[in-house]
Amino acid sequence: MDRNLYKDNFIRDISVEEFDHITDGVEPHVFSDEYLARKESIMRRETGTKISKLGVKIGVAAAAFMIATPFVVNAATNGDLFARIWGTEGKKTIESHVEKYVEEGKVDKNGNTATYDIVYPKIEYVDADPEVVKRILADKVNTEPIVTEFDGYTFTINAIVNDGHAAIVDYTIEKKGGVDLLNYSQLDNEAKGAFTNEEQPIKYSINGGHGKLFVNIEKSTSDKLYCTEYLLRDGNSVGLTFEIVKYDVPLKEIYVSGVRPDDHELDKKSFALPFAGTVSNKTYESASGEKITVSPVSMKIGALAVNTLGENYQAIGGGYEIDFIGKIKITYKDGSEYLIYQDIIHDGKHNDDKVDPVASYSYICGGIDYAADVVFNRIVDTDNIAKITINDTEFTLK
Numbered sequence: 492m493d494r495n496l497y498k499d500n501f502i503r504d505i506s507v508e509e510f511d512h513i514t515d516g517v518e519p520h521v522f523s524d525e526y527l528a529r530k531e532s533i534m535r536r537e538t539g540t541k542i543s544k545l546g547v548k549i550g551v552a553a554a555a556f557m558i559a560t561p562f563v564v565n566a567a568t569n570g571d572l573f574a575r576i577w578g579t580e581g582k583k584t585i586e587s588h589v590e591k592y593v594e595e596g597k598v599d600k601n602g603n604t605a606t607y608d609i610v611y612p613k614i615e616y617v618d619a620d621p622e623v624v625k626r627i628l629a630d631k632v633n634t635e636p637i638v639t640e641f642d643g644y645t646f647t648i649n650a651i652v653n654d655g656h657a658a659i660v661d662y663t664i665e666k667k668g669g670v671d672l673l674n675y676s677q678l679d680n681e682a683k684g685a686f687t688n689e690e691q692p693i694k695y696s697i698n699g700g701h702g703k704l705f706v707n708i709e710k711s712t713s714d715k716l717y718c719t720e721y722l723l724r725d726g727n728s729v730g731l732t733f734e735i736v737k738y739d740v741p742l743k744e745i746y747v748s749g750v751r752p753d754d755h756e757l758d759k760k761s762f763a764l765p766f767a768g769t770v771s772n773k774t775y776e777s778a779s780g781e782k783i784t785v786s787p788v789s790m791k792i793g794a795l796a797v798n799t800l801g802e803n804y805q806a807i808g809g810g811y812e813i814d815f816i817g818k819i820k821i822t823y824k825d826g827s828e829y830l831i832y833q834d835i836i837h838d839g840k841h842n843d844d845k846v847d848p849v850a851s852y853s854y855i856c857g858g859i860d861y862a863a864d865v866v867f868n869r870i871v872d873t874d875n876i877a878k879i880t881i882n883d884t885e886f887t888l889k
Contacts, residue, residue: 572634572650576661576719577870578619581707585681587613587847611681612848615830617869624870627787628652633767641735641760642693644670648733654770657789657866658700658722658731659853665715673716675706684854685718689743692757695735697764699728702866703854721853721866723789734761775879775886783879783886787871790831792819792862792881799884813857817846820880821871831865 574580589608597605637648645665652659664670672693675685684703687694700722707717724731738745738755745752775783782793792812797805800815819832833849854866862881879886 572661573619573621573624575707575710575717576619576650576652576659577624577868579616581709581717582616582705582868584615585611585613587611587849590678610848611678612833612850614681614868615849615851619870623872627870627872627874628770631768631770633765637733637762637764639733639735639760639762642737642758643667644672644693644735646695646733646735648764651731651764651766652770652788653724653766653768654772654786654788656724656772656784656786656791657702657864658724658766659788659866660697660720660722660731660733660764662718662720663715664718667714669713670716673704673706673718675704675708675716677708680705680708681850687742689746690741692738692741693735694738694742695733697722697731698734698761699731700724701856705853723854723856723864723866730766731764732761733764735759771873773873773876774889775876776889777881777884777886779884781881781884781886782889783881785871785873785876785879787873788867790819790863790865790867790879792816792865794860795862795881795884799882801882811857811859812862813855815882816862817882818880819863819865822877822880823872824875824877829867829869829871831867 571580588611590611591606591608594605594607599605631652633651634649639646643666646662647665648660648662650659650661664672671688671691672695673685674688679685685706686704697720702720702722705719705721707719710717722731736752736756737758738752739757740755745755770786770788772784772786775785777796777799779796779798781795781799784791784793795812795816800812804812804815816832817834818830821829821831823829829851830849831852832855833846835846835848851868852865853868854864856864858864876888
C-alpha cells in the first residue's frame with residue numbers, strides 16, 4: 492500500500508479512541524482484543540502515524556479505508572478470513588470413504604435392522620494465496636462487520652462476496668450458555684451442510700439464495716459458531732436478506748401442525764446484506780457453442796449438447812443434465828488442474844470402471860434449463876485458465 496496516496500485526503504487527526512466511537516448510535520461494531528491489537532499495529536505501519544499521549548493518531552479518510560478494505564481485515568485476523576472462506580482453516584483434504592447408516596424402524600429380509608452404505612467422495616482443499624485473492628477480488632469483498640442481537644444471540648456478518656450469480660456469506664453466531672440453532676457435524680460438512688435444529692423455536696435464514704452451510708468445527712465452540720454459507724442466488728432476487736424469527740413453540744411442532752407459521756410468530760428481525768461490488772465473470776465456449784460462465788468463486792454451466800452428455804441422453808429424451816456429467820475440471824496455463832467434480836456416472840449410467848468420486852466444491856446444484864451451478868471451494872484465478880473440461884468436451888475463453 493502506498494501511504495502517500497492518502498496523505499492529501501486527511502481531514503484532521505483523531506485518536507483511535509475517537510475513531511472507535513464514530514459510529515456510536517448507528518451500528519454496533521464488535522472486534523476482538525486480538526483484532527484491535529493487530530489493527531493498531533497495521534495502522535501505525537501503513538499510515539506512518541506517530542504515537543501521542545492520546546494514542547495512535549490517524550486521519551479520518553485513512554482510517555475508514557483501513558477498516559473497510561478486506562485485505563487489511565484479513566491481515567488483522569492473521570489471514571484467518573480468507574483461509575476460512577477459501578482455504579484450509581478448519582478444512583482438511585478428505586479421501587473417499589464409506590459410511591454405514593442404520594435405517595431406524597426398518598428391517599431387512601432376515602429380520603435384522605436395515606443398514607446401507609453411503610460413499611462419501613474425496614474433497615480436496617488448498618490454501619488461499621492472499622496475493623491472488625487481492626488481485627482478483629480487490630474492492631469486491633464487503634468486510635464491514637454487521638452485528639445484530641436477537642433473543643440472547645449475537646450474529647456477526649464478517650464478509651460478503653457476490654458475483655451476480657453466486658454469493659458467499661461468512662458469519663458467527665454467539666450465545667452464552669450454548670448455541671443450539673443448528674445441527675452440524677464433520678459428515679454434514681462433507682454432505683449437504685449444517686441444518687436447522689427443529690427442537691428449539693428460533694429459525695434464521697439467508698433469503699434470496701440457496702446453498703450449503705459449512706460450520707468450522709475446529710474453530711467453533713459451544714458458545715460460538717464460525718459459519719460460511721455458500722449460496723446460489725435466486726434469479727428473481729435483487730439481493731440477500733438475513734432473517735431471524737422466534738416462534739412460541741419448537742419448530743418441529745409448527746412443521747407438523749398444519750397451521751401458518753405466522754400464527755406462532757413472536758418476534759422477527761431482518762436486515763439486508765450489502766454487496767461491496769460484483770466479481771467479474773468470463774465466458775468459455777465449446778466447439779459446438781455450449782457456454783460456461785466462470786468467476787473466481789463460481790461456475791454456471793449452460794445447456795449442453797449430446798456430444799458432451801452422451802448418446803444415452805438423447806436416447807431417453809433428455810432429463811437433468813447433471814445426471815449425465817461425470818467430470819468437471821479446470822486446467823490452468825501452467826498445466827496444473829482443479830478437479831471439481833468426478834463421479835462414477837457418465838452417459839446417464841454407472842460405469843463399470845472403478846472411479847474415485849470427487850466433490851471438491853462448496854456447493855453444486857443441477858437445473859432443468861442448464862446443466863449445473865457450482866460454487867468453488869477455493870479461489871479460481873480466471874486470468875490463468877487454459878481450458879475447462881466437461882466429460883470429454885473442452886471449453887476455451889470466448
